[in-house]
Amino acid sequence: MEKANFFKVSELKAKKVLDDSTIRAVANKNTMVTFFEFGPNTAIMPKHKHPHEQTTVMVAGSMKMIAGGESKILKVGEGVVIPSNVEHEVIPLEPNTKVMDFFYPVREDYL
DSSP: OOOOOOHHHHGGGGGETTTTEEEEEOSSSSSSSEEOOOOOTTTOOOEOOOSSSSEEEEESSEEEETTTTEEEEEETOOOOOTTTOOOEEEEESSSSSSEEEEEEEEEEEEE
């Protein structure tokens, strides 16, 4: 029988991304959740796409999400489901904007 993996977000290893943003990740065999914090100097997460399915949920602040040619302002408690290989970009609109991203399959580049 496998064991549960309890964790504290604050104790997960922070990986620097973009200019001054951080990502913390925790994963199992098939699923992953990341905790993304936009830094004060990060004006945009440029257009990109990946083979992973992604679900994003706002936890603090707000941001403009442009995905698949559609644009929406997301606030705390709102989110988006992005299918595999759909191009998307993000513009944080407030200081301390934070999101939780769920990926399938696991993004090895974030571990």
